[in-house]
Amino acid sequence: MDARTIIAKLRDGARPSAAELGWFARGLASGAVSDAQAGAFAMAALMRGRTGDDGTFRVALTRAMRDSGRVLEWDLNGPVVDKHSTGGVGDCVSLLLAPALAACGAYVPMISGRGLGHTGGTLDKLEAIPGFGTELGEERFRAQVEDLRCAIVAADAAMAPADRRLYAVRDVTATVESVDLITASILSKKLAAGLEVLVLDVKCGAGAFMKTPAAARDLAQALVETARGAGCRASALISGMEQPLVPAAGNALEVIEVMETLADGPVNPELFELVARLGGEALARAGQAADRREGAAQIGAALSDGRAAERFGRMVAAQGGPVDFVERWRDRLPAAPYVLEVQATTEGHVAGIDTEALGQAVVHLGGGRLREGDRVNPAVGLSGLSRIGDRIEPGAPLALIHAADEAAATAAARAVAAAYRIGPAPVVVPELFIGWVG
Structure with a gap:
């Protein structure tokens, strides 16, 4: 086997075999597959993806990438x-959900990721906490899960190493959406x-990779069916x-939202x-609750x-x-040294928000990565964001910019102001909970 043949097959609309995908994943892990070949594979998957087949391609690719490294086994009393x-x-x-x-x-051995595109990453948010380490190693990770029942970490270098290579390539080759x-x-x-058990939160809308309910449902179905095909009980909330x-958007600023919820309960309903809904479903799937409603009540009580x-x-x-x-x-x-208020210039109601543009504003402030390897500034971002449906008067604050300097704040303020659409009439607030798959 060789990488060029596998890439060409995928490019031409054929389906590589499980053995070929396994070989390619091992090549990603070992370095035998180059970055250029990884990028070509990612682009071929995006342009000629197998989302219309019976799901065997996704299951085979997922298993190949999983099996490119160590797979953990647990012997726990829950x-x-x-x-x-x-x-x-x-x-x-x-x-909030892991604890x-x-x-x-x-038991929650949560393997999380960093920011990708305009979206924030769980690991980046936790690393806004001084000293918090996300690279634990297997022995320490196991010990913490057994003792505390939860840990949130980066994937160990030995776990799914093929994905570590491909994940980085996707972010810089415009292939995130596959x-x-x-x-x-x-x-x-x-x-x-x-x-x-795995519960998935599939996002849909202006700030998500999947912009429409139909696209989100397709992804949710793919995730649930693939997870089940690989032997894991799964369901997805859109x-x-x-x-x-x-x-708020930005690493330390979102940790503040978390801590206010842990301290004061449902300050953000x-x-x-x-x-509560995601946790309730997980507990029900795991046999810890009779149904998702009872499970949600248990999660709500633990938060309160x-x-x-x-x-x-x-x-x-x-974790340090x-x-x-x-x-x-x-x-x-950490707190940013420069804070700037973005003020509304017209009267009316917030009719819509370009949420992806807000995410990009945070990235350009330094709260995310424009290039692989960029350092993240945990203090920068946006807070006090006006919500859809809010009544706005001229001069009222739309948001606060938290920036490293005045120039960055001014540029972000222009982007934030442009992301808000103000209309004359009240609007219906978009639904947060669209439906379950699986």
Whole structure:
């Protein structure tokens, strides 16, 4: 076998065999497949993807990438569960859900990613906490999951190494949107963690990779069917991303939203309910609740009574962060030196938001990566974001820009102002919960 033959087959609309995909994945892991060949494979998958077939291509590619490295096995006295979001703006659900599930008796070995395109990454958000480490190694990762029931980490170099190569290539070759590559990337890492249950949050709308409900449903179906084909119980919630999930975007600023929820309960009702719904489904699939409604009640209780906060604090300390972070998070998080208010210039109601443009504004402030290897500034971003349906007066704040300097803040302010559409009449707020698949 050779890479050129496999790429050509995919380019021409044929389906590489499981053996060929396994060979290619091992080549990605070993370096035998070059970056140029990895990029060509990604582009061929995007342009000639196999999303219309019976799903065997996705299952074979996912298994090949999973099996390119170590696959964990667990012997625990409870279910091994996890959640994954397909990416959005202001989406900090994982930081709440992992400790809440752990507080409810599940084990959560959460393998997460960094920012991709205009969307934020769970690892980048956690690394806004001083000292927090996401590279644990297998022995320490196992010990923490067994002790605390939760850990949020980067994929170990030995776990799904083929995806580590392909993930980086996708971000710089305009191939992020491929359903087949998204499916294999997400699931290869998740299944390498030895999961029994996986709940997926598939985003849909202006701030998501999938812009329409139909496209989101196609991806949700692909993820659920592929996970089940690879032996994992899975279901997916399609949720709206017409506006940021929380009124903030940026790593430390989203951690603030998390800590306010852990400290005060449902200060952001949509965030609280989304965490409860996803967690409730996970508990039901794992046999820890009679149904998703009962499971959601368990998650809500853990968030409200302090058990999730206590678990989050222990996780932060175990992964190198401050031992008193839950008590003193306001003093621990970095703050940008320059803050600028973006003011509305017209009267009316917020009728729409270009949520992807807000995400890109954060990236250009330094809160994400324009090129592979860019350093992320955890303090920069947006806060106080006006929401769809809000009544706006001239001079009222649309958002606050948190920037490293005045020039960056001014450029971001122009982008944020352009992202808001103000109309004269009240509007219907878009649905957050669109439906379940699986």
